[in-house]
Amino acid sequence: MRDDLLAKLDELHEEDEFQEIVDAIMEIPAEDRDYVLISHLGRAMNNLEAYEEAIEQFLTIAEEGKDDPLWHYRIGLAYYYLDRYEDALREFEAADKLEPGDEDTLEFLDDIRSKMASEAIDEQAAEPLEKTHAEVITESESVTEPAVDPDTRAEASGFWNDSEHALEQYVSEPPTDEMIDSVEEKLVFKLPASYIEMMKLHNGGIPRNRCFPIGEAASEAKEHVTISGILGIGHDKKHSLCGELGSRFVIENGGYPEIGVVICDCPSDSEVVMLDYRESLNDGEPEVVHVDRENNYKITRLAVNFEAFIRGLVKENDSYKGTN
Template sequence: MSEELLEQLEEWHEEDEFEEIVDAIMEIPEEERDYVLISHLGRAMNNLERYDEAVELFLSIQDEGKDDPLWHYRIGLAYYYLDRYEDARRAFEVADHLEPGDEDTLEFLEWIRSKTAPKPAEQPIVMSHADPDVLNFWDDRALAADQYTSAPPSDDLIESVEEALVFKLPASYIQAMKLHNGGIPRNRKFPIGDGAQEYIEISGILGIGRDKKKSLCGSLGSRYMIESGGYPEIGVVICDCPSASEVVMLDYRSSGNDGEPEVVHVDKANDYKITRLATNFDAFLGGLS
């Protein structure tokens, strides 16, 4: 195996050209693919969300990978996105033992604990036309409210925005936006961690549309914030924050583009740290205080 090929594989990986990696390695006869090449192939399969194939590849080099923290991390990632949380936990725990303190490994372990730990029932906000709290939720007198708030979206507009974003918006989000399409909530803090003083703060919630600057497809909307801020391509930005280095996003990594996304906070100033806030949009609204 040439150094030139390895350099090319790494270059493709950095450029997100994962199909190129798969095609190049698959052209090499199977009997000539060593541990390094199969590791590259498995990583590319993970990045292409072909997790079942990735697991098969990593298991084929299990003996060679037993002392390699990257092998355990990569197969753990595949297990995680296949919802095989116990297999993923074991893999990440070994990775952490072999390379203690790796932030990505610890983050996956925390996500697994969050997904598998018993949780009290979350009480979502149900916004109905008959509910007087709908009006009390929003601060329409705020100076910047007009940058966010649009008329209720039509079904055609919702469909076209979803097509542009490449993600299906949660039903609870659509329901809320049909009642009040974006704006500035009166309560804008969401608690994180165990300390009473720990919270993130949002500036507003982006509505469904294009005309307002701070709507999902507006000039300062989701795609603009992701591209200009270098945020991870994990879903849709639904809230901006007082700090220009923070956003709140719908995270589709576990659910797929058509599933029910979690709500996360992304901190650009802290190496794009992702903190899970709520299991769904309703629970996020219910947690604002």
């Protein structure tokens, strides 16, 4: 009977039926759930982005899991997506010590250390950085190009997390008019003015706030969309609109609908955030939508335009409802 249950749980995991895993295990009395079952439960909760609940489950088997690299990896994952980087670093370091060389563990360690280093620098130099940004804004107002909306400027200030990974993979020099024309020609879509003006201040990158709440719009299990970064205007950086992992590459290789431009990538390669030109056509302001490949390419409307999308981004912790 137990072997049948474990086989069923593995099958459900392969089919991404994470809520069914949770439901099946929760039907078992708590006193009858052993290390393996609670490990399955915590993993499923992670996949449902219920990270607080996952941590609670993992902590109940902490003593048994202390020598298991998977236990440290999974609880580290939950801490990571709650922005609890010190806790995440501790767990991923333990996982690496128990199972050296795992590529996923090393990638998380590198990203966590970059984020922590960036946060430390930001805290030490917050005032000078804000002053420099203000000076840049003042200078930009003196040119003949259309001025950036004040609220858009406010979003740009302190908006970005310029980690080593972000600078290497996402951030390009401010785009010239020639570069904008070249990218638009390749994409066959005219980019929104609010996006272009934001990229002139900071061309692509990883925001500090990476979650867009969607509530009941998508499904009972998904309360928000998480983005990895915002693609900048350019060809050279891997995560830019026309880069190696840019909009055309993602659409063509992922089979995504030809409705516009991939503007944000996501932690899962089965999700993207796109500019949707179906209603506006190429002369209007495109909506921002989420496309879920694993859910038959379901399209969920997120925001009426790019600026509204940027305004709606929040920290992951702030996007939860009733998970504490």
